[in-house]
Amino acid sequence: MSSCDGQTKTSAARVLTQEELDRLGSERTLVSDFKQMKLEKEAQKNWDLFYKRNTTNFFKDRHWTTREFEELKACREFESQKLVLLEAGCGVGNCIFPLLEDDLNIFVYACDFSPRAVEFVKQNPLYCPERCCAFQCDLTKDDLMENVPEGSVDVVTLIFVLSAVHPDKMKLVLENINKVLKPGGIVLFRDYGLHDHAMLRFKSGNKLGENFYVRQDGTRSYFFSKEFLAELFEETGFQSVANDYVLRETVNKKEGLCVPRVFLQSKFTKPGQSQSS
């Protein structure tokens, strides 16, 4: 997909057409409890199989991380400060390697629950243990402090990861990252937003719950409203700094259409003094 228009930041959710509203409203049947439990049990396996099929070829490098998240640079209190970053749910490293290339003064912890994804990160020619530490971790149940010292991280990035987690377990992920984040540290979040084109394309039989769907390959996707996300972070003790929808028209070459993409881009902080101040 390529962008056919600029992107717009907005605080209001995308307004649906009547046809889109009807389509969303007509999907009342949810996937059975049995299948939902199976999907939850096999979440890690399904993502690992995703990387077996796609290897490192599926996601594009996310060069926008530094471009759009100017905060990353602004996170430094002084220019020569080394930043410690945790990329939670790193996949094969599409976010971290462009960052490591761009910014020499950064140390990156990167974790994912797919062993294959972590292996791909470690095999990347840009991976070096002096600047990066990749490890396997299920963010909903494995304590991050087994690999990352408590309160040591300046910035956590959560990029298209929380949407893959069951909504009942999202809070566990935030509690886990909260422990390794420094007081004053920040979480940069970007993920699927409510009424994104992908949400409207799911066929009946793929709905798991409100704003929550399963793809053909068994991986799941939640579509976030800003209110839901803010409540989730605030309940875990974070403060909201920014929380906006990003609207973008992209060309879907297969469908020959310009389609409306919606992402939620947000920033939360852990209250308290930063250790260096």
Ligand SMILES: C[S@@+](CC[C@H](N)C(=O)[O-])C[C@H]1O[C@@H](n2cnc3c(N)ncnc32)[C@H](O)[C@@H]1O
């Ligand atoms: C859409 S990919 C995004 C990867 C990467 N952040 C990026 O932007 O390219 C979602 C990733 O989240 C990982 N993931 C999903 N649930 C997880 C969990 N409970 N713990 C750790 N990683 C998880 C998946 O294995 C997958 O690599």
